[in-house]
Amino acid sequence: MGAEVVIEGLTKSFGKQTIWRDVTLTLPPGEVSVLLGPSGTGKSVFLKSMIGLLKPERGSCVINGVDIVTCSEHKLYDTRKMFGVLFQDGALFGSMNLYDNVAFPLREHTKKSESEIKRIVLEKLEMTGLSGAEKKLPGEISGGMRKRAGLARALVLDPEIILVDEPDSGLDPVRTTYISQLFIDVNAQIDATFLIVTHNINLARTVPDNIGMLFRKELVMFGPREVLLTSEEPVVKQFLNGTMDGPIGMSEEKDSAQMAAERAMFEAGHHAGGVEDVSGVPAQMQPTPGLPERQGVRRRKDRVMRILHTLPAEARETIIASLTPEEQRHYGVGPARQTARINNRGDVPPRHHSGQLPTDQVAQLPGAQWQAPPNRGQGST
Numbered sequence: 273m274g275a276e277v278v279i280e281g282l283t284k285s286f287g288k289q290t291i292w293r294d295v296t297l298t299l300p301p302g303e304v305s306v307l308l309g310p311s312g313t314g315k316s317v318f319l320k321s322m323i324g325l326l327k328p329e330r331g332s333c334v335i336n337g338v339d340i341v342t343c344s345e346h347k348l349y350d351t352r353k354m355f356g357v358l359f360q361d362g363a364l365f366g367s368m369n370l371y372d373n374v375a376f377p378l379r380e381h382t383k384k385s386e387s388e389i390k391r392i393v394l395e396k397l398e399m400t401g402l403s404g405a406e407k408k409l410p411g412e413i414s415g416g417m418r419k420r421a422g423l424a425r426a427l428v429l430d431p432e433i434i435l436v437d438e439p440d441s442g443l444d445p446v447r448t449t450y451i452s453q454l455f456i457d458v459n460a461q462i463d464a465t466f467l468i469v470t471h472n473i474n475l476a477r478t479v480p481d482n483i484g485m486l487f488r489k490e491l492v493m494f495g496p497r498e499v500l501l502t503s504e505e506p507v508v509k510q511f512l513n514g515t516m517d518g519p520i521g522m523s524e525e526k527d528s529a530q531m532a533a534e535r536a537m538f539e540a541g542h543h544a545g546g547v548e549d550v551s552g553v554p555a556q557m558q559p560t561p562g563l564p565e566r567q568g569v570r571r572r573k574d575r576v577m578r579i580l581h582t583l584p585a586e587a588r589e590t591i592i593a594s595l596t597p598e599e600q601r602h603y604g605v606g607p608a609r610q611t612a613r614i615n616n617r618g619d620v621p622p623r624h625h626s627g628q629l630p631t632d633q634v635a636q637l638p639g640a641q642w643q644a645p646p647n648r649g650q651g652s653t
């Protein structure tokens with residue numbers, strides 16, 4: 273099973289520029305999570321901080337009892353071996369063929385024999401649909417193949433955590449769906465914990481178990497996919513619909529005067545762009561038939577049912593509706609019964625900001641009525 277990653281109060285600045293502050297979330301073991309956020313909100317900086325390439329000033333990122341932020345170089349080196357990282361362009365060595373690129377971490381970090389290396393490399397190339405392409409150079413293959421080769425290389429050391437930076441960059445929508453399927457298939461086969469940074473709405477809506485979003489230097493939300501996908505929070509809705517109508521502007525954000533002026537324009541009939549009314553929770557991608565069931569999905573069900581009472585009503589109803597009648601009986605929930613229980617007890621989910629919930633509650637979620645925090649020290653703190 274993949275490792276759990278527990279991040280608490282993480283804050284990263286460059287000089288006087290705060291990139292994000294007080295980020296708290298837990299990546300549940302073996303589940304697939306996606307981190308969304310407008311360009312420049314520091315998603316790549318977040319991934320680099322998780323593997324210790326950048327040092328946040330405050331907070332912790334704990335994996336198997338080791339805090340990446342404060343541990344020794346020696347511990348960091350060891351813990352990094354638990355990660356497989358897929359960079360945007362695959363980050364392959366241009367002068368090496370795919371076989372040697374994929375074999376590279378094994379030759380660098382292990383004492384395995386060449387015959388053992390060959391077995392592993394061919395297995396990972398097959399897993400990523402690249403059998404037969406061993407002798408190709410990165411410059412001779414398509415962007416999608418380069419990404420798959422990068423994934424094959426990320427897999428050779430049997431990672432427990434896989435970080436993926438913008439897998440859709442430079443890919444058409446169909447190839448993006450194929451690489452998404454590959455992530456789900458790899459997850460089903462090795463049960464690693466995934467964190468995927470992306471702008472791609474289709475991927476975000478259909479691939480992950482959990483979704484988080486960075487905006488205005490904070491983690492706006494992080495939790496089960498049903499929460500973000502049913503959220504009424506303006507920034508989340510705007511992002512998922514890809515429109516100009518909302519708090520996200522040409523650069524990171526708009527001030528209230530600009531927002532009001534644009535609102536008037538849209539109300540007068542100007543097209544806000546994007547696809548209208550992309551809403552609801554579509555079915556999640558499944559492993560390709562013949563592959564094992566995802567263990568993360570099974571564990572997630574129990575986990576989400578334990579925190580169900582903390583989730584906004586619409587997400588709760590969506591989750592309950594997705595259960596089979598047997599599962600509803602098993603967990604003791606049903607749409608009417610659940611609503612009655614909530615009404616009788618007045619059990620309205622609390623409002624929380626990132627960082628305010630105990631870390632054993634994997635989904636740290638603000639309520640559905642989350643309000644963007646006031647624009648604190650934009651650009652510097």
Ligand SMILES: Nc1ncnc2c1ncn2[C@@H]1O[C@H](COP(=O)(O)OP(=O)(O)OP(=O)(O)O)[C@@H](O)[C@H]1O
Nearest residue numbers: 286291309310311312313314315316317318438471
């Ligand atoms: N090493 C660095 N030194 C100084 N500033 C940096 C460094 N790395 C990143 N930044 C700044 O941090 C901010 C966030 O960058 P980052 O690339 O993480 O954003 P992102 O959300 O991944 O954006 P995109 O979606 O466009 O890839 C940017 O303003 C960037 O200029």
